[in-house]
Amino acid sequence: MSEVDVKPLTVTLRITMPGKRSGSTFSQLRLILCFLLYCWILAGPVCGYFLKNCPIRGNLSDNFNMKVLCYNRNLEVMPINILWKVSVLDVAMNNISKIGKFDFKGLSNLKILNMFMNQISQVDNDALAHLEALQELYLAYNRLTTLSDHLFQDLANLSLLHLDNNLITTIGSSSFQLLSSLKTVNLTKNNLHNMKEVQPIIQLPHLRELYIGSNRFTSFQSQEISNKSIGLRLLDLSRNPCITADVLPYLEVLDIAYCGQLGRMEWDVLDRSFLSNIKGLNLSGIEMSFERMAMELQTVNSSLVHLRLYDIGEERVKALTDIACHIPTLSLLRLHHNNISSLSEEFLQSCKQVTEVDLENNNIIQLSAVSFRSMEQLSTLRLGHNMLSSVPDATRNVSTLKFLDLSFNIILKLGCSDFANLTGLTQLFLFHNQISNLPGCVFKDLKELRILKLGSNKILTLNDDFMSGLYKLEYLSMSYNKLSSISKGDFKGLASLKTLLLFDNQIASLEDGAFEGLVNLAELRLQSNKITQIDIRKTVLSGLPRLRTLDISCNYITYVNDHKLNPPPFSHLTSLENLLIFSQRHKGLCHLPINFLEGLKSLLSFEAGSLNIKELHPDTFIHTPQLWFLDISKNEFTALTLKLFHPIPRLNSLYLSKARLQFLGFLIGANLSRVTFLQVRKNAITAVNETVLHSLPALTYLDMQDNAFTCGCSDAWFVNWMENDNQTQVVGAGEFTCNYPADLKDTKLLDVELQFCTVHLGLYYYISTTCLVLLTLVASFAYHFLKWQVIYGYYLILAFLYDTKQRNKLTPHGCQYDAFISYNAHDEPWVLRELEGEQGWKLCLHHRDFQPGKPIIDNIMEGIYGSRKTICVISRRYLESEWCSREIQVASFRLFDEQKDVLILVFLEEIPTHQLSPYHRMRKLVKRLTYLSWPRAGEQTGVFWQQLRLALETKDGPAEENPILSGVEAL
Structure with a gap:
């Protein structure tokens, strides 16, 4: 058969002709390899949402509020693998001693860095250079001694810097040079001596606050600061030995408290206008003569608003207060810790314009009735932490008063005239006194x-205390008193009340209508009393249409079973959003009635921990479809049913800690698709089922600390998930410990070698990609260097498949032809002339007998199996024909598989054996079978035709029985 008849195949094979290097083939190969490498990169493992020792607040989709909280974790080095999106990193209160050059590499989004209270004594150059976005840096309470020139380079966005409570003695001349955005610097309590070291800081263009108190500065001279056009507003120089100054024209707050030594504090101000903008001045505990202090007050008498005079003694404070009160702009006066036992009539008489006076932490026993009479604008008065035994007469009739603090005194009782004419008062603090009763007329x-605020007193009953007067009261605290009951109408006059605090009393009885009249109450706190279920089951909570929060935790409410209550305790609270009933000091509810939450259709949060409940009825939450937060920790459930959570599809946070749970299977199919926070710490969970976590698709925070993990292959996927999942943070995963098997007890789960249990997904990618690449390379090289062997093998397989397919269709009995002739188109004249023309045999020839439109291979099969014999006319061109090769393969399969003498080889040319080497099948046939050769020129052809005729006429027996083809090769 001619190659021109099968052009498509010829074109295909021409791509890889032996001996030729195809550029397109290798280009395609390179393209394939590049594509596979790209796929590997895309499919590689992503950075997990996991940090071994630190919890994370926020999620990966939030580029501005993600926080890593590593404070108080006993860390000795900075944590690694911190997510690049983190904006806040807190490593305070650890044992870190050094900050390395690459500790913060990649944290380009970090805005706040807190390294407060460590042991840091060394910070490498460029260690902070990666923090381009940093705005706040806290390095207080460490052991830094020197600030190098390159310490803060590249921190152009830094606005707040805390370096207080270190051991700093030296500041590099260019340390702060590039901090153009710095607004606040705190260098309090270091070992700085020379003011010139802080001069570069003071000259920063945007600096507003500088704290350099508790250092060792002995002077502050104008010549030490060359640039007077600075914007400093607050300067804290407190607790330094000495100060003189006539600079800082824009300063607004000056703190020189506790400066000076042995009364030698100097104050040489030549230009009285240089502090003309001072609004806040702190002269507390200053070691300066009275004359110089008076001079200082004269310097600021045109702008002073806030004056603080602590710890300077009763006599000096009274004298200085008189001077200060002549400053027309003064409005706030703080006079703590001056041992003032009484206020005379003259003490504050000149303070007419002052609006706030703070006299806390003195030993005031009494005040003159006219102490504040001259203070025409007084609105805030703080008299807390003194020794007053009654409300002073001095506070009466101060009609301008809006805030009065009498807390932490020893007031025993209140009288009807104690707050007479205080019609403008909006806040009154009376907590931490000895008040035992409230007259109905007092307010x-x-x-x-x-x-x-009336908390922490000894009030026993309310009577008619709130029946009238307090029409606009919104917040009432009666906590930490001795109340034993709430009667009907006790709060009837408080129609505007929004918050009522009654916790930590001894309330055991709540009468019907106890909260009658509180139509605007939004928050009611009744925790830590002695309330029982008998009271709660009554209608005591009716009449509270706007109540949002109810706290009845830590009481004595108990139920003997979970049967329905009649009526339900909260059926009237249709607006309630937060209900707290947890217990901490007694046996708890024991049972939660089925309809306990009936009527709470708006409930969002339910806290029911430590109630000694062993099970919850599946219908417990059918009345609370809006529930968002659920805490049922510290109970004895052991197991829960998934039907329990079906009525609350909006649930977001679920707390199940210390509930004796052994597995989490009840979460599967529990309709918790919105849960983002799950806490199951301190249970008996040994393993986590993969299906459980798949049932919580929105989970972002998982707390499983203090469980008894069984460390084995069952946990391998869980470990891999923790380290690689980019949505859910497993808090405290680095501390998970093994409880079983015994040889791994107390071993950290993440330290156990579990690689043999599972193959990382990346390894699958690697193996599959490698195999594909190797297969491509092997196929390419084999086809390039062994083209003909490959083609031969390909045809061999096809021939075998076609032979198997046709074997049952065709039979040699009743053959249509004497022989099927396999030949090359160039040898066709010899075939037609010699075989068919001269001998008269009935032959199957492809150009005549093949059926048009039928697949070529099918025609070959039918021709071979429809003939008694197959004659292969072999020449050099025959060997080069691929279709001829296929024909001889099909014939050889018939020969070998049927074990019959059906194949005759006729060589038209003499072909040496070594030339048959590439044609493995042909060479094998020649070695096995005797073949016929066409005589050379001049030789007789008679013997050839005789032997060929005998071969055609032999029976279809085994080839070994054929005397013609088993003999000596014909010449």
């Missing part, structure tokens, strides 16, 4: 009062 004039 009658406080018509504008918004906040009243």
